Amino acid sequence: MDEARATEPWLPDLCRLRRVGAMLGLAELVVVVVALVPDGRPAWTLPQLLSVSGYALWLALAVSVLLCVSRGALSRLPMRLGALAALALAAGVAWLAAAIVHGLYASVGAAAAWSGFWRFTTGSAAVTALIAALALRYFYVTDRWQAQVSAHARAEADALQARIRPHFLFNSMNMIAGLLRRDPAVAERAVLDLADLFRASLTAGEGSATLAEEVQLVERYLAIEQLRLGERLRVAWRREEPLPWSLPMPRLVLQPLLENAVLHGISRLPEGGTIEIVLRADARRLHVGVRNPSPPPAARDSGGAGAGHARRSVAHRLAWAFGPEARMTGGWDGGYYACTLELPLGDRPGT
Numbered sequence: 001m002d003e004a005r006a007t008e009p010w011l012p013d014l015c016r017l018r019r020v021g022a023m024l025g026l027a028e029l030v031v032v033v034v035a036l037v038p039d040g041r042p043a044w045t046l047p048q049l050l051s052v053s054g055y056a057l058w059l060a061l062a063v064s065v066l067l068c069v070s071r072g073a074l075s076r077l078p079m080r081l082g083a084l085a086a087l088a089l090a091a092g093v094a095w096l097a098a099a100i101v102h103g104l105y106a107s108v109g110a111a112a113a114w115s116g117f118w119r120f121t122t123g124s125a126a127v128t129a130l131i132a133a134l135a136l137r138y139f140y141v142t143d144r145w146q147a148q149v150s151a152h153a154r155a156e157a158d159a160l161q162a163r164i165r166p167h168f169l170f171n172s173m174n175m176i177a178g179l180l181r182r183d184p185a186v187a188e189r190a191v192l193d194l195a196d197l198f199r200a201s202l203t204a205g206e207g208s209a210t211l212a213e214e215v216q217l218v219e220r221y222l223a224i225e226q227l228r229l230g231e232r233l234r235v236a237w238r239r240e241e242p243l244p245w246s247l248p249m250p251r252l253v254l255q256p257l258l259e260n261a262v263l264h265g266i267s268r269l270p271e272g273g274t275i276e277i278v279l280r281a282d283a284r285r286l287h288v289g290v291r292n293p294s295p296p297p298a299a300r301d302s303g304g305a306g307a308g309h310a311r312r313s314v315a316h317r318l319a320w321a322f323g324p325e326a327r328m329t330g331g332w333d334g335g336y337y338a339c340t341l342e343l344p345l346g347d348r349p350g351t
Contacts, residue, residue, distance in 0.1 A: 009075030011082060012139030015068040019139060020061070026131055027060035028053060059097050059124070063090045063132055086136065087129045094128035095121050175228050190227055193220035208321070211286070212245040214254045215279070221255050222275075225262050232272025233262065240280035244345055247286060250317045257290050257314065257339055265294035265337055286343045294337040311339070318343065 014020065031053050035044045044052075066089055067074075074082045074089075098121040106117075176194070180187045196217065209217075226233050261275050273293035280287050311330060318326040322344055330339035 009071050010079055010140075011067070011071045011075045011086060012136055012143055013068070013071060014064045014139075015071070020064050023060045023064045023135060024057050026135055027056040030127065030131060031056045055101060059094055059128060060131075062093050062097060063128060066090070066093050067132075067136075083136070087133055090132040091125040091129040095125040098124035175224075186227070190224055193223050196220050208248045209251045209253075210245065211243065211247045211249060211279075214249060214251075215245075217252070218254050218258050218277075221258060222262075229262075229267065229272060232269075233266050234272070234274040236274050236276045238276070238278045238280075240278075243279055243281055244286055247343070247345065248321075249343065250321050253314055253318065253341075254288065257311075257341075260311070260339075261290055261292040261294075261337070265292040268295050269293060281345065284345055286341075286345060288341040288343075289338065290340075291336055291338040293335055294332060296335075297332055 012019070014023065031049070035049060035052075067086055070086075070089060074086050076082075077085060099117070102117055102120050176187050176190050222233075222235050226235070258275065258277075266273050266275065276289070276291040278287070278289035278291075311328070315328040318328060318341070325344040327342040328340070330337070
């Protein structure tokens with residue numbers, strides 16, 4: 001994977017429709033700025049503005065297409081040399097286009113309204129190179145920032161692999177050992193549930209899961225905890241169909257929330273309690289709610305820090321996967337802790 005990252009082109013990708021649109025917008029912005037400069041000349045007429053805008057947009061489109069096509073070749077060069085080559089290509093195509101346009105106007109006797117040939121061509125090349133440099137720098141910084149966010153999200157996913165704590169494994173194995181003679185069928189089911197849980201933990205940072213897979217994983221986790229805690233742990237599901245069971249989401253998102261509910265809520269109460277899990281969807285969002293009895297925050301020991309880390313990790317990964325439309329809230333009130341997730345049902349950002 002590291003080799004694949006190293007061979008990825010470093011030059012920003014201008015083949016994307018949004019980035020082509022940004023290049024066209026920058027070109028039109030330059031035209032508007034030049035038209036508004038108070039240099040004492042008569043104000044531009046609408047035909048002049050349309051003519052110059054058409055020239056600038058055509059130039060921006062030509063540069064974008066050229067840099068899009070040559071991205072792979074330029075990225076094989078050292079970064080500084082490749083950046084200079086990209087700007088030279090942009091300036092070159094701008095000079096050639098300016099020469100063609102100036103020649104066409106000269107052929108119909110309209111060149112007098114324009115600057116001299118060399119001033120017009122070199123000026124067009126210089127402005128185009130400057131705008132291309134600013135745009136490429138901005139896109140490059142944006143790409144690096146997105147790569148850092150993605151790497152941080154992957155690190156959070158890797159950290160979640162350690163959320164299946166050793167004591168949970170030891171307690172589960174001891175419980176299974178006690179069940180082997182008394183109820184082999186239940187012990188076998190517990191072993192299979194435990195295997196599925198750890199398999200999901202080991203692949204937390206790889207690819208994505210679906211809502212159905214996340215719910216199945218939660219059911220396996222709660223089945224193991226119910227065997228351990230017995231009647232102290234009760235689970236109440238409320239699923240309001242239809243639900244978007246195929247909705248993609250990061251792996252191991254729901255299980256940490258239920259683990260917090262068990263470890264920092266139910267297991268700390270002598271009488272136990274009921275975890276309420278609500279799944280419902282409207283036209284735009286999936287709503288997930290987890291509510292459980294819990295001691296007040298002041299009564300918890302240092303283990304509460306782990307719960308906060310898990311919630312922050314899940315919130316960060318959801319924000320990375322779904323963008324700002326993903327929401328996560330939680331808080332303690334009146335003996336209960338409630339956590340809610342709201343995920344958009346539209347296209348995921350970045351796809």
